[in-house]
Amino acid sequence: MSNRLLEISNLKTYFFVDNQQIPAVNGVDLFINEGETLGIVGESGCGKSVTSLSIMGLLGHTPGKVVDGSIRFKDSDLLTLPEDKMRKIRGNEIAMIFQEPMTSLNPVYKIGQQIGEAVRLHLKYDKKKTREHVINMLKLVGIPRAEEIIDEFPHQLSGGMRQRVMIAMAMSCNPTLLIADEPTTALDVTIQAQILEIMKKVKQEKGTAMMLITHDLGVVAEMCDRIVVMYAGKVVEEADVFELFENPKHPYTKGLLNSVPKLGLKSERLTSIPGNVPTPANMPKGCKFAPRCIEVMEICKTEDPELSQISNGHQCRCFLYEDEFVKEAK
């Protein structure tokens, strides 16, 4: 087995708004091995982004707070790391790409300044070396005229170009883990494909592990080695990418796969999962997915299933497979 790079256990991140506590992430367990690409899939509001912000320690400026669990990265627990040590990891060991390329770059600084800032901070390069490095990074992500773009401002670039700049910025200090939070959602389909291609290439060249957060199963199939499906702040299924697409277990995963439009199938309307994600204030008592589940049983309405192993590397949180669960003899 390859080396564990990141291991999250029992992560609970709650939001405190108006004297209410809202469990955005409610006991998430997942891991990423070195050089591996993990996809995190789920609908909006299932806790994907909050998980990534918890890893980065960027919740400090939101009403959110990690209340329980641990996030082990290499040899340290990120949740107990002091802020100055955490800063040395952010942007250096773990870098992040965000969903909104249009607004994620500072409008008053040049591209080169924004990428160079991280390079000078973490790699301690001098001015000249930083500039060379930034130009190389821009070339790596396929930006034409890199020598000119470096001195341009974000508003002079298109959305796709800005996302390339974001990737260049994230990769500039050779992180061991790259977290990409819906990196292609805001882009045109053709640009999406280019950006994914670039991410793949950069990842292969640098051997970076990646956590790819998305709701797009096409992106997952294209990019990932392993997939974690999240629902209502919890992991409901986890499997190898081929296993998950061929042999989905959880009714939610099946629903997600069925709601992808397929070419050649003549169907009058798209299949969808009925209902909505429950609001945190309105969480059902048993299994969180029970009210929307087409295979719901009596037990689902009162008890919450555990995440258990079905076969090697395939875990699922559902009562349907009680008999199949591999009893771990510990």
Place this chain on the structure above:
Amino acid sequence: MFHYTIKRLLGIIPTLFIVSIFIFMFVHMIPGDPARLVAGPDASYKDVELVRQELGLDQPKVKQYFVYLGKILQGDLGTSMKTKRPVFDEIADRFMPTFWLTIWSMVWAIVFGLLIGVISATKRNKWQDYTGMFGAVSGISLPSFWLGLMLIQLFSVKLGWFPTGGIESWKSYILPSVTLGAGVAAVIARFTRSSLMDILREDYIRTGRAKGLKENVVVWNHALKNAMIPVITMTGLQFGFLLGGSIVVETVFSWPGLGRLLIDSVSFRDYPVIQAEMLLFALEFILINLIVDVLYGMMNPQIRYK
């Protein structure tokens, strides 16, 4: 940027021309007879008429205006009716005290306004924020004559640290500039706070933090430069107002500045002085607006002038 500045500088000429018409009209609408004031209350009707002719006030208004305009173009602002000195000298004497008072006030205002604004925005809803905003509301609400008198009472009369008025040394500048600057500082603090709070919610601030930058760097470099864009406009306007000379503060501190010159010349119906002062204020405002626009372009790359 250079061409833009030249173009804007040339644009000042027609603006000032129009401004001069309005100033002339308004000044001549002030009720009261300057010829009578110059001749004195005991002068006979004939003497008053003689003075009127001498001052050119018997001529039609349009002609008076063109005479006035012609003189301005030759750099002649006329002679003060009250002191019989050239208006230029009158204003020149008063300009520097007001100018330096303005500079001192703006230095206080910008330093303290920014500091309080940034602290309030970053410590939102904590005691630092409440204290800062209490100070800012006080700064806006306290009338400057009252603040001035209180400062004189405490620091000049009781403690004897600073003179009560006039210009004697650098110490003379402290109390009046603090009085003038308090209101401006308060406005700058409130503007900075609200602008910075908006900016701190932007995605690129999160990007900065995700890069591993220190929070201070994120706030002072990444956020403040963006937050300054609206603050600059407001600060420029305040600067313009102060340069005109504060009538209240200059009176409280017996300051020999433009504000007091204005109030003296208005009560004496000293037309040439009033006109020249108003023209100067207009020019100051136009220049400050130009400076603000140029600064804007430097701060915000999305507005680059052609």
